Amino acid sequence: xxxxxxxxxxxxxxxxxxxxxxxxxxxxxxxxxxxxxxxxxxxxxxxxxxxxxxxxxxxxxxxxxxxxxxxxxxxxxxxxxxxxxxxxxxxxxxxxxxxxxxxxxxxxxxxxxxxxxxxxxxxxxxxxxxxxxxxxxxxxxxxxxxxxxxxxxxxxxxxxxxxxxxxxxxxxxxxxxxxxxxxxxxxxxxxxxxxxxxxxxxxxxxxxxxxxxxxxxxxxxxxxxxxxxxxxxxxxxxxxxxxxxxxxxxxxxxxxxxxxxxxxxxxxxxxxxxxxxxxxxxxxxxxxxxxxxxxxxxxxxxxxxxxxxxxxxxxxxxxxxxxxxxxxxxxxxxxxxxxxxxxx
Amino acid sequence: xxxxxxxxxxxxxxxxxxxxxxxxxxxxxxxxxxxxxxxxxxxxxxxxxxxxxxxxxxxxxxxxxxxxxxxxxxxxxxxxxxxxxxxxxxxxxxxxxxxxxxxxxxxxxxxxxxxxxxxxxxxxxxxxxxxxxxxxxxxxxxxxxxxxxxxxxxxxxxxxxxxxxxxxxxxxxxxxxxxxxxxxxxxxxxxxxxxxxxxxxxxxxxxxxxxxxxxxxxxxxxxxxxxxxxxxxxxxxxxxxxxxxxxxxxxxxxxxxxxxxxxxxxxxxxxxxxxxxxxxxxxxxxxxxxxxxxxxxxxxxxxxxxxxxxxxxxxxxxxxxxxxxxxxxxxxxxxxxxxxxxxxxxxxxxxxxxxxxx
Numbered sequence: 120x121x122x123x124x125x126x127x128x129x130x131x132x133x134x135x136x137x138x139x140x141x142x143x144x145x146x147x148x149x150x151x152x153x154x155x156x157x158x159x160x161x162x163x164x165x166x167x168x169x170x171x172x173x174x175x176x177x178x179x180x181x182x183x184x185x186x187x188x189x190x191x192x193x194x195x196x197x198x199x200x201x202x203x204x205x206x207x208x209x210x211x212x213x214x215x216x217x218x219x220x221x222x223x224x225x226x227x228x229x230x231x232x233x234x235x236x237x238x239x240x241x242x243x244x245x246x247x248x249x250x251x252x253x254x255x256x257x258x259x260x261x262x263x264x265x266x267x268x269x270x271x272x273x274x275x276x277x278x279x280x281x282x283x284x285x286x287x288x289x290x291x292x293x294x295x296x297x298x299x300x301x302x303x304x305x306x307x308x309x310x311x312x313x314x315x316x317x318x319x320x321x322x323x324x325x326x327x328x329x330x331x332x333x334x335x336x337x338x339x340x341x342x343x344x345x346x347x348x349x350x351x352x353x354x355x356x357x358x359x360x361x362x363x364x365x366x367x368x369x370x371x372x373x374x375x376x377x378x379x380x381x382x383x384x385x386x387x388x389x390x391x392x393x394x395x396x397x398x399x400x401x402x403x404x405x406x407x408x409x410x411x412x413x414x415x416x417x418x419x420x421x422x423x424x425x426x427x428x429x430x431x432x433x434x435x436x437x438x439x440x441x442x443x444x445x446x447x448x449x450x451x452x453x454x455x456x457x458x459x460x461x462x463x
Numbered sequence: 464x465x466x467x468x469x470x471x472x473x474x475x476x477x478x479x480x481x482x483x484x485x486x487x488x489x490x491x492x493x494x495x496x497x498x499x500x501x502x503x504x505x506x507x508x509x510x511x512x513x514x515x516x517x518x519x520x521x522x523x524x525x526x527x528x529x530x531x532x533x534x535x536x537x538x539x540x541x542x543x544x545x546x547x548x549x550x551x552x553x554x555x556x557x558x559x560x561x562x563x564x565x566x567x568x569x570x571x572x573x574x575x576x577x578x579x580x581x582x583x584x585x586x587x588x589x590x591x592x593x594x595x596x597x598x599x600x601x602x603x604x605x606x607x608x609x610x611x612x613x614x615x616x617x618x619x620x621x622x623x624x625x626x627x628x629x630x631x632x633x634x635x636x637x638x639x640x641x642x643x644x645x646x647x648x649x650x651x652x653x654x655x656x657x658x659x660x661x662x663x664x665x666x667x668x669x670x671x672x673x674x675x676x677x678x679x680x681x682x683x684x685x686x687x688x689x690x691x692x693x694x695x696x697x698x699x700x701x702x703x704x705x706x707x708x709x710x711x712x713x714x715x716x717x718x719x720x721x722x723x724x725x726x727x728x729x730x731x732x733x734x735x736x737x738x739x740x741x742x743x744x745x746x747x748x749x750x751x752x753x754x755x756x757x758x759x760x761x762x763x764x765x766x767x768x769x770x771x772x773x774x775x776x777x778x779x780x781x782x783x784x785x786x787x788x789x790x791x792x793x794x795x796x797x798x799x800x801x802x803x804x805x806x807x808x809x810x811x812x813x814x815x816x817x818x819x820x821x
Contacts, residue, residue, distance in 0.1 A: 208771055220789040220803030230789045234775065235805060238784040247778050247786070254774025256767050307767075 159207060159259050159309045162197030162227075162398050164407055164453045166374050169386030170346060173454055176381055177258070177309045180300060180343055182265070184314050185350030190372045190392040191313040192217075193226060194350065195261050197398035198311055200227035204443075207258030210234035210251050214244050214267040226397030241271045241288050245295030252310055253302035259309050266315035268292060296343040312344075347378035356391060369393035401439035404449045405432050413452050423449065471531055471576055472645065473520040473554045474513075474561035475503070475538060477547035499545045506538050511558075511645045517565065519558050519645050535572055555581060559641035567592060581639045586612030593636065599626060611637040629769055652690065654681045655746045663702055663739030667728070673743060674724045681747050682718045687783075687807055691716025692747040697727050700742035716749070723747075775808055 134143055158174030161167055167174045175181045175198060183191040199209045209232065211218060216237055220230055236251075238244035244262075251260055269288060303310060356369040374388040391399040408414035408423070409432065415422050420430040428445075429435035439446045477499070500510050500518060507520035522534050529537070535552050542550035553564025555575040564573040567588060575581045588611045590600045608614055614622070614637035622630030635641050656677045664670060674697075685692060693716050700706045711730045717723065727745075778786055787807035796802045 208767060217800075218789075219800035220791060221799035223789065230791075230803075233788065234771075234786065234808070235789055236778070236784055236786040237805065238782070243782050243784045246782055247784060250778045250781065251774050254770050254777070256769070256771025256774050 156307075159198065160201040160205060161194070162201035162400065163194075163374075163388060163390045163403060164400075164450050165388030165390060165403055166194075166348070167454060169374060169376055169388040170348075170379070171382045171386055175259075175309050175311060176345060178303050178306050179345035179381070180296070180303065180310045180312065181346040181348065182312050182314050182344040183348050183350055184316055184377070185372075186316050186352075188370075189350045189352045190370055191350050192263050193392045193397050194372075194374075194390075195263055195311055195313050196223055196226035196228055199233065199259055199261055200229075200397070202259040202309075203227075203229050203232055204447075205258075208232065208234075208256060209259045209261070210236065210257050211261040211263065212236045212238060212244055212247055212251075213263055214238060214241075214265075214271060215263055216267075218263065225395055239271070241268045241291055241295075244268055244271065245291065245299065248310070249295070249299050249302050252299060252306065252308045255306050255308065257308045259311060262310065262312040264313040264315065265292075266313075300343045316349075344378065345380040346376065349375045349377045351375070353389070356393075367394065369399065396440075400446055400450075401436040404439055404446055404453065405436050407453055408449055411453060413449060423452075469523070470556055471522045471524070471554060472556065472558050472561045473507070473522040473535060473538060473552055474517060474558070474565040475520060475542060475550060475552050476517045476565040477542050477550040499542070499547070502541050502545060503538060506534055506541065509645045513562070517562070519561065521645055522554060531574065531576060535574065539572060555639070557639055557641045558645065559636050560585065560639045563588065563593060563636075582615070585637060585639055586610065586615065588612075590614070595629075595633070599629070651693075651748045651750050652685075653746055653748050654684060655744060656681055657698075657742065657744035659742045660740065663741055664743075665739050670740065670743075671724060671728060674727060674745065675720055677743065677745050678720050678723055678747070681745070682720055682723065685747065685749050686718040687785075689808075690749040691718050692723060692749050694748035695723050695727060696746040696748075697731070698744040698746075699740050700744075702739045702741055706742075779808065 131143055156177070158167075158170075158172050158176055160174045161170075170176075183194050185191050199211065202209050204227070209228075211233060213235060214237075218235060223233065224230055234251075234257075236247050238247055245268075248260065248262060251257055269292075271288075299310065351373045352370055353373050354371045355367045356371055358366055358368045370392045372390060372392060374390065376384045376386045378384055379386075389403075391402050393399050405414065405421075409416060409421070413423065414428070414435070416432070420427045421432055421435045422428065429438050439449070500512060503510055503518070503520060507522060509521040511519040513519060520538060522531055522538075524531060524534060528534075531554060535554050539550055539552050542552075549571075551565045551568065551571045551573075553561045553566070553568055553573045553575070555561040555564050560575060560581055564575055564584060568584075573584070575584050590603055590609060590611065591597070593611065595603075603609070603614075608617075614633060617634070619634060620631070622634055626633065632641075658673065658677060664673070678695075682692065693713050695711050695713065697709045697711070698706050699709070709727065709730050711726050713723065713726055775786065778784075785805050785807055787805050789803040790806045791802060792804050793802050
């Protein structure tokens with residue numbers, strides 16, 4: 120047996136000599152991390168529960184995937200805001216150039232604490248992502264979006280024809296994501312990216328042969344993302360009151376964990392995204408609170424552990440929207456509840 | 464064969480220089496401070512400023528010259544002559560220890576060049592007093608590390624995993640091993656731009672627009688690096704005669720185009736612009752930070768914020784992409800995206816941290 124171990128040690132030494140230190144490692148060599156510190160909150164209690172980790176994993180790439188105008192960016196901003204509320208440091212690599220202060224502030228992001236980068240090429244964007252992820256100083260790093268990387272110039276010093284440039288960008292993305300996931304390993308940073316699902320093309324492939332969630336970035340992203348969350352719009356929320364033509368208050372979206380490298384996929388959640396406030400945390404807390412028994416609807420109103428919070432669920436929603444501390448208490452209680460009973 | 468002299472570094476702490484010191488600038492730019500450093504040059508071949516209230520001196524002496532004590536006394540006398548009556552001087556083999564000696568020595572002159580003097584002085588110094596941030600100092604106190612002596616007794620590299628880049632720097636300081644060479648003030652960064660005109664320019668308003676076009680990119684470059692222009696030189700070539708050179712000293716470091724342009728136009732004679740200008744050149748001069756300063760322990764940020772600082776520094780060094788914070792500038796603008804601007808992270812700190820990391 121010692122001879123076999125010596126052979127293995129020799130092989131490992133040879134591998135390290137050829138490919139550099141750290142090319143092979145035993146999992147037990149990695150430092151253990153406090154379970155509560157393995158994730159950052161997504162801002163939505165329902166989604167945190169749906170991931171079955173309590174949030175979005177640090178040291179991994181999480182992808183929000185969905186069609187245009189389905190609320191991916193709002194969900195990304197909500198996760199950044201939740202990380203900031205927990206005292207974390209966040210940054211956003213804005214490849215679309217669309218991140219404006221008013222929207223970010225409306226979603227609850229503290230602008231003074233947000234580091235924003237606006238890369239001008241795909242190469243720059245991936246470089247910035249890797250450097251900021253590797254430094255270990257960030258809790259959450261947003262990328263909005265991967266689809267826009269395709270449209271940025273790839274940053275090559277020898278630009279060629281359009282087809283060649285597209286191919287270069289695809290290769291760049293594959294290589295960049297591989298470097299990024301390696302840089303993230305064991306780090307405290309959760310990288311959150313938004314990506315666009317593409318319409319099904321006219322091709323020789325039959326529908327059955329097409330992947331269910333076809334997105335930009337080719338196959339690379341599907342391999343490197345530890346968590347893929349599909350975002351699907353469910354309904355438009357009209358402004359309450361007479362006259363439905365007044366416009367939309369927001370969008371109700373369904374979230375499904377379609378890929379999960381760290382646990383079991385398939386978890387679902389439902390959130391409301393409001394035009395002027397971002398993710399409606401209060402609605403979700405009241406809905407899940409009532410469903411799980413954290414909140415109890417009695418004849419005199421809605422109570423939590425014997426304390427009346429409001430005369431009706433709507434009143435509790437209004438109160439929670441203004442009282443962040445109370446919302447945090449309810450969110451903590453909800454995360455601790457093991458199973459949410461299905462509402463009839 | 465001559466043996467090299469052992470390094471003897473002095474740190475002169477001469478109190479805050481109030482007049483004209485620009486917050487955030489790392490190069491002294493006041494006449495008083497420059498004059499004091501010039502005067503100290505009589506005692507030291509190399510002076511490294513440590514704004515706002517100190518500088519390092521090279522106090523090595525030959526066998527025939529004055530002793531270290533005599534040179535130190537002369538330095539203190541010079542500082543007093545220039546109005547800094549409460550100056551303190553620390554003398555040690557390494558810059559970091561000399562700085563601590565000046566700040567925490569028991570008298571106005573603390574000399575730690577004798578054998579064992581350095582360890583005896585550093586050992587009792589509390590970690591709270593050496594520039595460590597309070598959270599990290601509390602964290603270390605919890606595991607029984609309260610003084611530099613406690614840190615020096617640890618095995619080498621023990622702090623690296625826990626404090627990030629600040630760990631090795633603190634260990635080096637505790638052992639008195641921060642033996643970097645002194646680096647004098649760097650020459651200023653000079654950016655130039657010029658344009659030859661196809662026609663003879665004789666209108667002052669057109670000259671102003673041309674100056675804006677030339678100065679804009681240069682000042683934007685300085686802004687990205689977190690620096691400001693302190694001097695601008697305008698060279699105008701006219702149809703007849705040799706080029707007219709107009710140097711202008713700006714009252715404060717700036718990156719505002721209108722401020723630099725107005726200063727130039729104010730310094731320009733009225734009749735010069737009417738002679739028919741055929742070529743125009745501008746040169747902007749901006750002070751650069753001292754390179755060696757960043758190798759010191761005192762500039763290495765600690766904790767998660769320190770790690771992020773290093774990441775930002777590396778990103779700034781390797782990428783030209785705008786990187787910074789959104790600031791509200793026009794809350795009433797009809798377009799939401801115009802209400803905020805991206806205020807870029809300065810290059811000074813980033814460069815400093817980056818060099819400390821490497």
